[in-house]
Amino acid sequence: MTCLVAETEELAQARRLVFLALLIAVAVTVHTVESLLPTPVPWLRLGLSNVITVIALYLYGGRAAWSVSLMRVGLGALLLGRLFSPGFWLALSGCLVATSAMVLLYRWAGPRMSPIGISAAGAAGHAFGQILAARLLVVQHAAIWQIFPLFLLFTIGSGVLTGWVAAMVLEQIAKHPIFQKGKIEKVCDETP
Amino acid sequence: MKLPWSYMTVGDWLVITVLIVFAVAGMAWVAGAPVGSRLVVSDGDRICFTATLDQHRTVELEGPLGRTRLVIDNQGARITGSPCPRKSCMTMGPARQTGDLLACVPNRILVRIDGERKKDSPYDLLSR
């Protein structure tokens, strides 16, 4: 068996697809489990599934992050039977703003930001998106913005927390040979 | 396990600081702003006095019969003195919610709370 460059490319593509599928599966699971846990206030969740979005962003870039976050919201809503319910629109709006914030910040700042900062920005975007949707769809008056600062403060905390988890996971993943370009080629070379 | 700070870059600190400053400023703004409610006194045709509800003060309002005393405190606004015969305005409990009304018909004093309506208000109008 020979190992051509083209094949390596194909392999990398397939690996990427499999990994992305895996990440989406994990994100949907985490999202669903987290939705089922009791919370003191309906909106206050840690947003652990954002860990996966951040990982996808760092491993495969903006498009991957978009796929993970959108699939998470869509599949999560399907699983919980909340598709097109007010809660779904809140989640979708939060996810759109959060992912935009993270992807843009990542693109602009790149290595100058660690997953923690990206995640904090995403969490803030998530809070904003949710309140925006709530203002438009559920509550319909401006008073709702009065809770935004407190919500934002909480969400920055949870963003740092999830970013920290993402940073640790990414550190572990990065040690694996398949994420180290040189090593993979070496592995390939050694297979006759 | 490495602590979060060991991962964080200058950019992270910057972003997080900006967000926290924004949140704290927002909280200060929310706390400092009036509860969204203003008190408006009219004589039926013209507005003769307005005030925010986030203060403690006593106002003497001049009507055709004499002076009606209006007290604003943390419970809302109340009429504590009136020259009218029945004094029913003084029993009309504190007004604090948007839409609440205190009225002294004989002395033509109409006190109303204006502002954005709270979502948790259990009713729109009171039948009494």
Place this chain on the structure above:
Amino acid sequence: MPWNRPLILGLLIALLALTWWRLQPQADEVRRSQFMMGTVVEILAQGEDPSALDEAVTAAFAEMARLDRLLSSHRQESDISRLSLSETGLTVATETAEVIALGLQVARRSAGAFDLTLGRLKTLWALDSDSPQVPSLAAITATLDDLGPEALMLSGRMVRKANPALQVDLGGIAKGYAVDRGIAVLKEHGVTAAAINAGGDMYLLGQRLERPWRIGIQHPRQPNAVLVTVQVSDRAVVTSGDYERFFEQNGKRYHHLFDPKSGFPAQGCRSVTIVAESVALADALATAVFVLGPLSGLEMLKGYSGAEGMIVAADGRLYASDGWAAYQVEP
């Protein structure tokens, strides 16, 4: 994965469109109050065009002021004052005749518990004066002579008095009628959601921001408490209570809802709330039921298919008509 780019774009556009759509028809409201008919009349109209709303509210106030001039017992030139002064009766305006017809109908069906001819009795008790007192029994019985639903007769626009001394007092139904007409004017101006509240006589037109209007009903003994909340749309809500106008003498409460049979304040209830299709009817029924007391009151309400009521009896117990539950919001 280039397929997701149009998807994201689509979603963002959908969100923007949703935002734009929600922000466009900014539901506006106009809230105005005026002193009128011895009370404060408040009109709250909702719609999309503030200037049209303003115009509608002004027209409604004007109509109500016109009716006040016709029906007030405090104005010398009103139909009611002229009727009270006249010896045998006179021809009144169509509106006045309409109110009297309704009052006489409720008077008949409540076996005289509701009475339009209590003017003299109310003057005697002088509840609105500085220092009201319980009148002497003799004075009370004197005013009750020749009263009752038969003392006033209506044919067309012609009102006849059986007794020259008879004083007509429309009580709340004039206020209620004015509110009904105010609502009609708002409707003519294209208003679909509004509330008019004339010192407790209220009508709720349409909906309050996409849900029915919620009306808190005053607790008859706790000044700042709400007893129950009802949800209504296109209905009148009127509460009559012994706490509205009263004085106390020797530890006893004397209020403004008189029993025409005794000439004293009725004893059966603390408060009665009626939900009905017109405010004038709701007001008349609230007074009638209050005077009749809980049991006979509920019995009489059965004769009015569109009206439902809730009663707080003198002992604090709650009574409600069969259809009341449909309005009440679970606390």
